[in-house]
Amino acid sequence: MRIAYAVMGYGRGHAMRTAAVLPALERDHDVRVFAGRDAHDMLARDHDSVEIPVIGYQYGSNGRICPRRTMLRNAPLVADLLAAGPRTRAVWQQMADFAPDIVISDSETYGHRFARHHGIPRIGFDHVGIMAYCHCDFAPGDAFAGIRDGLGYRAFMGDPDRVIVSSFYPARPRRDTVQMVGPILREPVRTATPTRGERVLVYLNKGAHQYTAALDTALRACGEDVIVYGTARRGKSANLEFKAPSQQGFIDDLAAAKAVVSTAGNQLLSEAVYLGKPVLALPEDAVEQRLNAQAIVSMGVGASAPLHKLSLTCLGAFLENADTHARATTGHRSDGLADATAALRRHIHTLSRRPRPAPGAIARLTGAY
Known part of the structure; x- marks a missing residue:
């Protein structure tokens, strides 16, 4: 065929x-x-x-x-x-x-x-x-x-x-x-062994447009080490580390993340929940992404915030509740x-x-x- x-x-x-x-x-x-x-x-x-x-x-x-x-x-x-x-x-x-x-x-x-x-x-x-x-x-x-x-x-x-x-x-x-x-789920995700690390993983599907000054300010002031995927930047800057695209490298970082901050595409949210990660969903100006973000909130596995208006207060509140959100993922992991x-x-x-x-x-x- x-x-x-x-x-x-x-x-x-x-x-x-x-x-x-x-x-x-x-x-x-x-x-x-x-x-x-x-x-x-x-x-x-x-x-x-x-x-x-x-x-x-x-x-x-x-x-x-x-x-x-x-x-x-x-x-x-x-x-x-x-x-x-x-x-x-x-x-x-x-x-x-x-x-x-x-x-x-x-x-x-x-x-x-x-x-x-x-x-x-x-x-x-x-x-x-x-x-x-x-x-x-x-x-x-x-x-x-x-x-x-x-x-x-x-x-x-x-x-x-x-x-x-x-x-x-x-x-x-x-x-x-x-x-x-x-x-x-991709095979490397299905076979990954999740651990609770100390770093926050940030993923933006179009970071050239989405990585704003406000987001940068909030991430630098959040008090956590942060890995950022999806931008053209590379290397370390204060508590931020900007990484190049890498399928296995990204999955390794996702599996070891303390929490995930991401645009609200269905695929990454699915993988994060499967690996037991609390998610702060940042939907783009699209109905489907807002639908996904609402599901994250209603399931109790994370929070949602406007992509272009993320404040340190909102990010801090999410990180404070990360353990509670992580525990909630156990009832929602599916393949x-x-x-x-x-x-x-x-x-x-x-x-x-x-x-x-x-x-x-x-x-x-x-x-x-």
């Missing part, structure tokens, strides 16, 4: 989830990854990966997500995608050359649309789909925005034949073709990898036996079929 695995390239969480399930799929199938920027850089070392365009957030001079810049930067890509323009046709042709029997997509729209227009069975496997395919307990004031983002997600991704949603917190699926599984790989195998087997419809009108119009 030939499987095209399409991966959203904004940040590394999508790539981490993909890296965890690829070994099981590659043992039984011929798999080619089609990934945007960050995900391709991470996956290409160990897997057959092709780089494709990515639609992602853009930031303003204040370090916050800028809707205007995001819209202007992505408008040409979105227009090309919706009209099946030359960039989209080029991506589709790369996928068509591989001739997949199944498409799996982790929040990646080119793969979904290629499969839909070419009559190829598709499986959606990610976390963001929780807003589109499940009933969510949104943060106060986010109900409308959550519905909006869920509809926007479905507008780009469509309705796959099967959906697997991975999350460290539960949600009720809206239909029978949607399955919830626990967090997808959904086995359930996810079993579901993928089951769906691949079921969908591969269905008659394949003829390519759609757009596929015929563009010739990429």
